[in-house]
Amino acid sequence: MASITINNVWKYYGDTPAVKDLNLVCHDGEFVSILGPSGCGKSSTLRMLAGLEHISAGEVLFDETKVNDLPPKDRNLAMVFENYALYPHKTVYQNMANSLVIQKVDKATIDEKVKHAAELLELTPLLNRKPLELSGGQKQRTAIGRAIVREPALFLFDEPIAHLDAKLRAHMRSELKIMQRKLGTTMIYVTHDQLEALSMADRIAVMRDGVLQQMGTPKEIYNNPTNHWVAGFIGEPAMNFLDCNLGTVSGNTALEHSAFSIPLTSEQSQNLLGSGAEQSVTLGIRPDDVSISTNPSEKHSIEGEVLVTELLGGDMLVEAQIEGSRVTVKTDPSYEADMGDQCYLAFDSARWHLFDINTGSTLF
């Protein structure tokens, strides 16, 4: 097992930086997910850890050892590639056994380990097939099998289940998590799917354009995003953003929008004091934290008009137009509304966020 430390790492392809000044720590036995949109430098980071890509600047430590100049074979890790990279001329069995054959492990031990992994991944009937004769899901399980047979100190998984259908993906999510817990091997898991990261990882590193935005537990990232961008990237359906002004209503700081004016909690006003916030700010509120009603009340005071409703199994999404802005609301399917109906919204002011309109950083 190993802990990973990434210190001020940069990756340049020619003159274009793909990873910028990355600092990241992954503890021994931890499941860390690197999450970000396509092209943000996730694979580049993983490949530098594997030793497949030159580290332009900075250093990578496994435990206390600097590994910058170690070739992949000496790093004691296993990688699952974005495109599986199975050996086309070898059977599933040989693919999984390869690393052990290279280490000159005796045949009986290899056989035992491969069979055990095959059982875990339900590959036993396929052991004699070649990759060409496998479905995408089977290939992917073979690639994972190849990684676990090796029993490395570190797993590096690069979007291993991105190509599977939704149902199999959901199944594999829990399987992979259980597997990692059982083996206790440190895992770095790259994905662009926030659901995968949120559901599997102990901690998530959110990246954008080669820059680490935030590192934290799924709860921290979901509840306390560091900036506007992370807030919008994490969460499905995405957070609502409304441009507002800070004003004063009967002595208290309040959030003013053409459709509403709501006072901040005293704690929130306290937080704003030292932040040097300007007049205009961006309000962010998740669809879960907005409630909707057909009738106005003291609570449901923001008037709007229903644009569209979307039934998602156990939940219903309502998109409402309030003066000048659109707001998505998550409610339960019993809510009846047609397009154009009047509706009244309420914001849960304990759970909203304010962002600096220029820098995007979180004010609270």
Place this chain on the structure above:
Amino acid sequence: MATLEVVRYASKTRTVINVLTTIFLGVFLVWTILPFFIMFVSSFKDLLDAFALPPTGDFRGVGVFFNFSPTFKHYIELFTERNFATYFMNSLVASSGSALVSVVLGAMAAYAMSRTDFRGKDHVFFWIISTRMAPVVAVMVPLYAIFRNLELVGTLPGLILAYTTFNLPFAIWILKGFFDNVPYAIEEAAMVDGRTRFGAFLDILPLAAPGIGAFIVLCILFSWNDFLFASIIGSGGAKTLPVATRELVTPTSIQWGKIMAAGVITSVPMTLLGLLIRRYLVTGLTMGAVKE
């Protein structure tokens, strides 16, 4: 899915084209097979029988051609009196030796050209191919001078080296295409699995095997059939079959029977090789062109 079968519609023109095609193929077949056939049959004939031809225009007299008592004396004489066993071995060693050297060096060079990027790579690659652009005769004299100074003239290593100078660029050129088609991720997986860079290269060789096989055959064919290098660089100590055959033509006589027998001895091994790996050769040479 579309099949490769061509859809045909019956029509007058179609019939005419079919007939013409058949005639053309018939003529073409005779044209290509007949020389080999005559060579083969004549190698078993005495001199007199070999020149027993029917008068021009008498097609019923063709039977004369087959009217002879077969003899193996030409073959026997070639091996007992004319050292053809040695020449056969020389041919074999020179062609397979050059093929081996070219494929080992060529595969490594092609792999490097395929996997690395360096300044001026395109120029280097073009330079490698361009060595094949000049006709062999053009470089023969300087090559001979160099080889003579190095005392390589008339030796098998010299001949192998000479063939390799021409086979190697070809090897690099063909094999690079094959390596380009092997995804790099497979070597990366091998390296993560515990291989060195060179070990990973060896690991993916099976994926380029059709190309390597096809190339070895082309290489052997080139050197086996070569006359120019063999007669100049190999003259003396490293005489090969084509040169030995040429020497059967002397100022005083042309030994037709032996020449025919030597022709058979020279062409049979290559024909067998061709038949043996025919399928391999075709898939090998086309696979390089197919993108995933």
